[in-house]
Amino acid sequence: MIQTFAFYLFAVLLIASAVLVIMARNPVHSVLWLILAFFNAAGLMVLVGAEFIAMLLVIVYVGAVAVLFLFVVMMLDIDYAELRAGFIKNFPLGLAIAAILLAELVLGLGAYRAGAFELGTPSGAAAPVLDRSNIESLGAVLYRDYLFLFEAAGLVLLVAMVGAIVLTHRQRPDGARGQQNITKQVRRNPDEATVMKQPEIGKGVEL
């Protein structure tokens, strides 16, 4: 009973917040609804027993990605009238994309109903491993059966990361200006940072 109730609660909240992501006028509200949607998705994952995936969803998407979204969106200076003006112009394009997505969904559902498709996965990979915890079974699949693919994926991500840094990194023309030299700052002591002067009356100090 509690499971059914929890499922409908999470599912309804998930769909409602997903709708509100696109309906909200304020982009910050959109991001907050998106976070609620992620959260409810994690709840659904817990219900089907995939607690590890649920926690990863919260840590990665809610804890890191959505914070960065919020960070960027918060700083936007948005003119709502201007946003509204683009709506009519882009409406046909949006409609076309929506139609394509709907067609794909219907097609996908039809294909799923038509029966399983032979993907060439090794037999036994799909067999449920019930005596081990989520983490152990995932680890066994990722680090034993698909180790090479997993490392290749990691390498692709590394290249993407290095690429992003290379694209945004700019060498300052005049060397290291604007950078902090921590060693120099730490090694500064009162003797060299301050000077004691006793100026005569009526005369200034020359530094």
Next chain:
Amino acid sequence: MTEFFQSLGMSYEAAWFTATIAGILLIALPVMLAVAMVIYVDRKVWAAINLRRGPNVVGPFGILQSFADALKVMLQETIIPSAANKGIFILAPIVTFTVALAAWAVVPFSAEAVLADINVGLLYILAISSLSVYGVVMAGWASNSKYPFFSAMRAAAQMISYEVSIGFILVCVVLFAGTFNLNDIVRAQEGFGLGFINAYVVHPLLFPMWVVFFISSLAETQRVPFDLTEAESELVAGYQTEYSSMAFAMFWLGEYANILLMCMLNALLFWGGWLPPIDWEPLYAVPGIVWLLLKGFMFFFFFSWVMATVPRYRYDQLMRLGWKVFLPMSLIFIVVISGYLMATGHFGAAA
């Protein structure tokens, strides 16, 4: 507890539901009380270090000071700035408070006294603590005011930065324990050091990680020297500037509940949790919760001690420490610890 409610004639589901609610109250209410007392302890410790008396008027030794403050705050008027984004402005303290309490669900107070003994306990804590940034960010944005907004941006950057290194440090502990379950991590520490010390911290590879974890937990809970989100000399009161009354109090309660949680985590992950410090039979007669609380409050004393003695960091120093010192260090330690465990044959679930 489910069995107890079942013996009262309830069905299993109803009994489970009641038991969970009772468990939540059994944890949340003492935590709230502990927060009130801990604020008092905090002020007393600062006072002692600064050669002052601290709160000493309300009740014996001023022990009721926090309750007097709470009463005062409750009677204040709730002010919502007219330019604020009302819904989010009200939601922000609620989020901070709820998230701070939710993390306590997986904390094992003794071998049996844990509300949710789940396999991914440590990940749950990591997930919940990554949520605590939202309260601050929402408060800062919704206030529609300059200083809270600066504070929110600082908080977002700071918490993401330190979460990364905390995550890697937790991986080191998990490598040694071979599990994400907090109770099992505590059990794995039994007789770990030289066969009689119940703590991970005595290991030469884990001691530096504990130091990094302690400093990161100061940064994660935005305590001095990393309290740049509410640096009063720069940002008035940071994200709390526009808040008054209960909303303000909820920020405080949430903040101190988070600090207490971090103290408990220090105790659980590195100092043997509810195990007695030394693996000696008579010490096990003392209930586990006493050991855990003793260790937790020792770390709380460390937190206050740091607060009373250390000046605030500059923001770029904070970022440098997180990304250029702690992150590479914890990454190197993961490699070294994995290598050590492989070499000594301690890998796998049996370790």
